[in-house]
Amino acid sequence: MSRVQLPAAFVESARAFTSGEREPVEPRNAATVVLLRDGTAGPEVYLLRRQTSMAFAGGMCVFPGGGVDPRDFDDHDVRWAGPDAATWAARLGTDEATARALVCAAVRETFEESGVLLAGESADTVVADVTGEDWERDRAALEGRELAFTDFLERRGLVLRTDLLAPWRAWLTPEFEPRRYRTWFFAAVLPRGQRTRDVSTESDAVAWLPSLEAVAQADAEEILMLPPTWMTCLEVGQHADAASVLAAGSDRSVEMFMPELTEDGDDAGATLTTPPWMQGLLEPRP
8 A cells, every 4th residue: 555754743643642652532523625626737726724823734734624513413404405415425424414414514614714605595506706794794603603504504595505515535534643533525616706715714824726736835845734635636636627526526435544654763754554546646656
């Protein structure tokens, strides 16, 4: 199985775990969205650089996403467009209630962290402009957990456009991490008429980058990425455009993968195993 080098900042934490100093913690469920648009050099991805003060992945470039809010389960009155709960459950490898909560979390976190809302007034429309003051008040209230996403959708009479999401991959944080997540990755194309905004209080910079350029910058240590983000950018970069990325994930059923740690010697650091679907992409790389 192929391996990727573990960032130096994580090696100490990993060694503390392998030495028996720390027990693994219970992971939380989370959702993240690879937001895409077309560029001259292939599909571009939207990345946020998390503030260095953040307890998890501080300073790392990430996709919009976060933990599932318990209120994401309270979606009984939410109108959906796209696959039903049973289909999403099969694709994500979960029960129906968890699948619905993950989809809600994916759309909610994307709105909170990028200002992009995958919802519309009907099953075949998308809100064209969510930059007004009233929208921003609601976005800030969602981010501050003062407003439940399900209440937000119901009050505004919006349909959740689950058909604009495609399942991509699923990652479980390694056992040595002090904060762990079961994270389901989704892909979505930036809706026509909407634009991303630097609004998240958890990030200090945002950027659209060609996916392979993001990989190159991470390789050159110009930006920092966790391995799942790096590998996702590498995989996305094999496609010609954003639509083909979405098509590749549209009928995908994902399996949760947890990287395993391998020590490379006292001075060489450590590496993580990578999933089978990455082997062909990693083998030619130095």
